[in-house]
Amino acid sequence: MQLDRIDLKIIRRLQEEGRITNVQLAEAVGLSPSPCLARVKRLETAGIIIGYEAQFDLAKLGDFVTAYVQIILKNHRRADAERFEKAVVRHREVVEFHMVNGKFDYLMKIVAAGYDGPARILEELWQADLGMQSYSLFIVSGMPIRNGPLSIAS
Structure with missing residues (x-):
């Protein structure tokens, strides 16, 4: 279109x-x-506009923590990736989940209650033996830009 x-x-x-x-x-x-x-x-x-959503101030809703996680899988077979992806999407706290190129395989955004919330989700995934080799967890301490508009040329 x-x-x-x-x-x-x-x-x-x-x-x-x-x-x-x-x-x-x-x-x-x-x-x-x-x-x-x-x-x-x-x-x-045409699927260009795919939805409308409300944005919330998490601090006013409760004790939520946002974290980003970089994940590396042991194997890169499609079946292993699909098994991992199916397990991740079951967690409602995972609000973004991207397969990426580079030093790691996935980038995940977790928003969970309590300071230990993101770590709890990761521990569940780790214990499920889904083929994770390693992960790095980054707790968000501030958001200078929150959901900024896309730069769309005219």
Whole structure:
């Protein structure tokens, strides 16, 4: 699907404020409401817009800790990777999970209750004997940028 400059304006504006009304969005991108809504629906149908979500201040919800984990697997057979991936996705505390290239195989973001929450999740994965060779855990101590908008060229 080819995106024109108005589609890109719509995407940028929705990144800034996902709960904007269609009338406000149309005004912001220079369309009338009906064609604007049609474009948004087209972007959703094409799978470019895949959802809308709320963001939360975790500190106000409880004692949550965010951690990033780099994981190296012992073997790089697809079957071993799939077994590991299936086990990881069962943990709701794992909020991002990426297969990556480089010095490690996976990058995982864990948000769990309590200071020991991320370590508890990792210990469960380690004890399940899923082929992990090693991991490095990094506890987040601050977030200078939180969910910044993507830089989308016009």
